[in-house]
Amino acid sequence: MNFLTLWANDSATMLRRNLRHIRRYPSLTLLLVGTPVVILLLFVYVFGGTLGAGLGGVSGGRAAYVDYVAPGIILLTVAGAVQGTAITVAMDTADGIIARFRSMAISRASVLTGHVLSSMIQCMLSVAIVVVVALLVGFRPTTGPAEWVGAIGIIAMVAWALTWLTVALGLVTKSVEAASNLPQPLILLPFFGSGFVPTDSMPTGLRWFAEYQPFTPIVETLRGLLLGTAIGDSALLSVAWCAAITLIGFVWARALYDRDLVR
């Protein structure tokens, strides 16, 4: 069997295993989807009226805020869902099953590929659920199918990048508890950007951080694709950020996975 067939076969086996885990451990998925849904409802119904009025523009109010916050919530969902990756990877390490896989003549990349693919599926399903809830509470995207495809592409790209990063985080931690804590800052990043309020309403230091951190161009791109706002160079910045995060996560994860192992 050549390298690619072996990789594809073993990755498919690992993916089946990981998808079974998702089904057997539904509370984790529930938590990963539940958190952004609760935050969405909180921001729309509790803060939405006031925050919407502060947005300016013609309509204002709660309805305008739903549209404004939805892209931020979508990214929050992605950032939250990838925490599940760190947890499942850390569980595999703690169980010793990764050691078992490493002592077998299987495609070495397949273990991580399986985790990344199942995490992508879990992430995209979580986003779909959150989008449905957002539509139910009044989110009204204004653009056409081509833009939707673009938006899904951006979401998948972010999920891909963050998944590789959290695979590495799952491997670097010594316990499952630590693995669930380490990616927490990812969840906060959309708040310290243009996810929930425009950055020009922030004090200088925070505004500087907000404008240069990766989530801001990503949110702006998503918002532009779904609501027709100006995108500018945000799309290019998003792609660059995601490429960089993917590369770091991938190289780091591979190095951690191969550590000590006889080549």
Added chain:
Amino acid sequence: MPNSPSHAAITATGLRKSFGDHSVLDGIDFHVPEGTIFSLLGPNGAGKTTVVRILSTLLRPDGGEARVGGHDVAREPDAVRAAIGVTGQFSAVDDLLTGEENMILMADLHHLGRREGRRRAADLLARFDLVEAAKQRPATYSGGMRRRLDLAMGLVGNPRIVFLDEPTTGLDPRSRRTMWRIVRDLVAGGVTIFLTTQYLEEADQLADRVALLDRGRLVAEGTPGELKRRVPGGHVRLAFADADALETAVRTLDGAARDDDALTLRVPTDGSVGSLKAVLDRLDDRSLAVDGLSLHTPDLDDVFLALTGRPDSGKVELR
């Protein structure tokens, strides 16, 4: 002992490994002929698991060479991995899958195909008495069942060489005996077993050859019988009712060591019925009443103590 490498399932030459300043393996040499059980015996922290991790390609040695199934672990790790099955000290099973799903996962990773994979999984589950538990998750298993599942998973690929890293640590005596039976069956089928244990009885019961690992060095190697011959022979321990009887017995039996507090006497013997009868006959001639008698044959515990020179090897448990 055949020394030709072609008949060796495992050879290690000058194996070294340190973690930081701490030297774990300090030049280990051994060789395991095909179809035999080799036991690496030693207390916790002696370096046993490090040896297994190096031989199963999970850890790079700092120095020396190891060949498993005719392949160099450092240069051809995948060929080594294809030849081995590994069962660790801590059962590496997937707790979210059922026992059967765990087995089929292994079958899929060995590319056995759907039908052959299922057949092999069912075979092993039956052999290891796990049929009833097959549809349940390992979380509901006893320690012995988990260990059996773990070993069964390692056998799905039909390995010629099996590493068992402390396979019975923490198991009750019954599960331990079941595990021993399984190990004997494997060897009867031509499999080579590399077994680490801290139980002297386990090595004595199972192994064709035993190596004693102490602080990263092999302090002795040989058959259990050979090792036993390297320590002073066994003895008969006689207990008496009073000091007078003990006194008379001491005068009657040559070379006996007395213990006045316990009113006992240790008489050296080779453990044969003849020598035992001679001792009893002499006591009988004097009409001496013996309160109690116990026969002590040298076991690997004596060997370990004699060779490491540490009577207080408290970490080695005698079972």
